[in-house]
Amino acid sequence: MTNKSSPKIPELSSYDVQLTPEVIASIREVLPQVGEDVVDAVIAEVPPYQDALSGHMGETIRTAVGVALGGFLSLASGAGLAADVSAATPPALQGAYDLGRGEARSGRTMEALLAAYRIGARVAWRQLASKAVEGGMEPAMLVEFSALVFAWIDEISEASAAGHADERATTGRVQRQLRERLARRLLAEATTPEELDDAAARAEWTPPSTLTAVLVPNSQVGSILAKVNQSTLEFDDLRDLNDHTLMLVPDAHGHRRRPLMKALEGRRAVVGPAKPWREARVSYERARRVHFADLGSDTEQHLVELVLSADSDAREDLRAQVLAPLADLRPATAEKLTETLRSWLLHQGRREDVAADLFIHPQTVRYRMGQIRDVYGDRLDDPAMLLALTVALG
Known part of the structure; x- marks a missing residue:
């Protein structure tokens, strides 16, 4: 997947922090341990990360923490801060951005990611400030140094958040496309059960017991989607029905049909019968017939008319x-x-x-x-x- 956007270079030159070589050396010495302590704190305090920091993803996160800390030190040690910003920050910000994308692919939420940053900032600040003082930083300078630490954390967390959002958007588009293909296959007569199972797996869509076809005017799609099962499939490339979208609603059979019909009141929708999910085409064809016959919204209330008008x-x-x-x-x-x-x-x-x-x-x-x-x-x-x-x- 390609990046939707590039992380921006932070504008941190307004912080008047001058680090002496002794302070820089003192901080550099402790950076590896700070990185380990940040990771340990995140594991302990952010539940979604308790089993996440092992294997390849764990190594990626540890590397990202190390790059972020190294980027901060490069930034903070620049002359007046402005001189080295363009050289020091892109690797760290790109690493944070890529980390955000990886976290989205791993299924962790933006909230969990930002919580990890908050915990990491607290741990990093405590140790960096302690080493800066040991290295001879004047107490008056500590306030500016503190502001710089948290400004840098804000910048890299923002880059990670952007990466997370971009990955979710990209994944969402791909998933929608795959689910549209699944819907198309469900409507095709010659599709085999094996092909349907494969299409469902590719779309990361868990097959329900039944699917119910609902023909919805395009203008009503958004408001109806908010009221039905979030695994509902959508398909709008319908023959002779350019002004309608097909929704295939999971598990709206039995007593669940009534809430569905209630949600569709006044929406000019036509609801087919609930059928085993691989037989969704039957539900769709029946909804089509009722739509064109202008019989009403519920196909189950017009079975006699449908039978008598079949031929x-x-x-x-x-x-x-x-x-x-x-x-x-x-x-x-x-x-x-x-x-x-x-x-x-x-x-x-x-x-x-x-x-x-x-x-x-x-x-x-x-x-x-x-x-x-x-x-x-x-x-x-x-x-x-x-x-x-x-x-x-x-």
């Missing part, structure tokens, strides 16, 4: 087939009898309910059903015909 041509053929006995009647009569037959099927033959549904007298229902039986005969007692009629007229 509109086949349904029209079925309708023509089962209504063939009425084809020879006058169109107005056929329409009334079709309407009555549909209500009779849906109300399971309860004459009073059919009459209330059609706003007609029960005797009229009886008369019309008599006409229907005349043309259908025994076929109205055949379960297969009743099923076909119910589907065709549903």
Whole structure:
């Protein structure tokens, strides 16, 4: 990864500190021990570092501490401080910046990093000040020296913070790209389970039990993301849906579906069914169908309409087939009898309910059903015909 920004050279020339060769020698002598003491204090007092300062990363941190202390001494020993700033500080600041990036990659937070700097500053100041006095520094100069120590700590901690932030930003972009690729693979028909598992691992995404597809207007994405699972996948390269983004929400099944629907109220979103995560495409396709049919926001409330509209041509053929006995009647009569037959099927033959549904007298229902039986005969007692009629007229 390349650096997003370079650490700036500190402007510390305003500190009027003149270190004699004796003071410099005294401080230089103790720098290795100061570095070790700083590391030990960080281990003891900052919990995230208790098991971190071993192996390669531990050596990197120790080296960074040593470079930072050496950079300070080079800076503090310059004539009037300004002369050696450009030569003395870049290695130390670059080391601090790189340290911040490494800490972000290791998963430690900015708060932990800055806490380590605070602890390190306290330990370093105590020992550096003690050695400076031993080397003959005048007490009056100690105040300026103290200010310089903490100003330098501020500079290198700021460089580390910048490195940490840049690494997090870079990592975040890469992770988003990998998760978008995972979402694309989930929507593809030919993707194998092994390919999906590999894509999830590359994206550092822990597969949930289920995924629920949610189609969201682009203008609503930000506000909705704040209310759903942070592992939600996003994908906005949708065919015929340029103004929408797909969210694949983890584990919104069972009793968790209700909070999701509550969060989406008034958002003009369409929510598919919860499906095993590798079958997210099924949830997406169903949400698409409900969106284009303009049925509502919850696909689970429109399953009948979805089934009946799955093959509109086949349904029209079925309708023509089962209504063939009425084809020879006058169109107005056929329409009334079709309407009555549909209500009779849906109300399971309860004459009073059919009459209330059609706003007609029960005797009229009886008369019309008599006409229907005349043309259908025994076929109205055949379960297969009743099923076909119910589907065709549903």
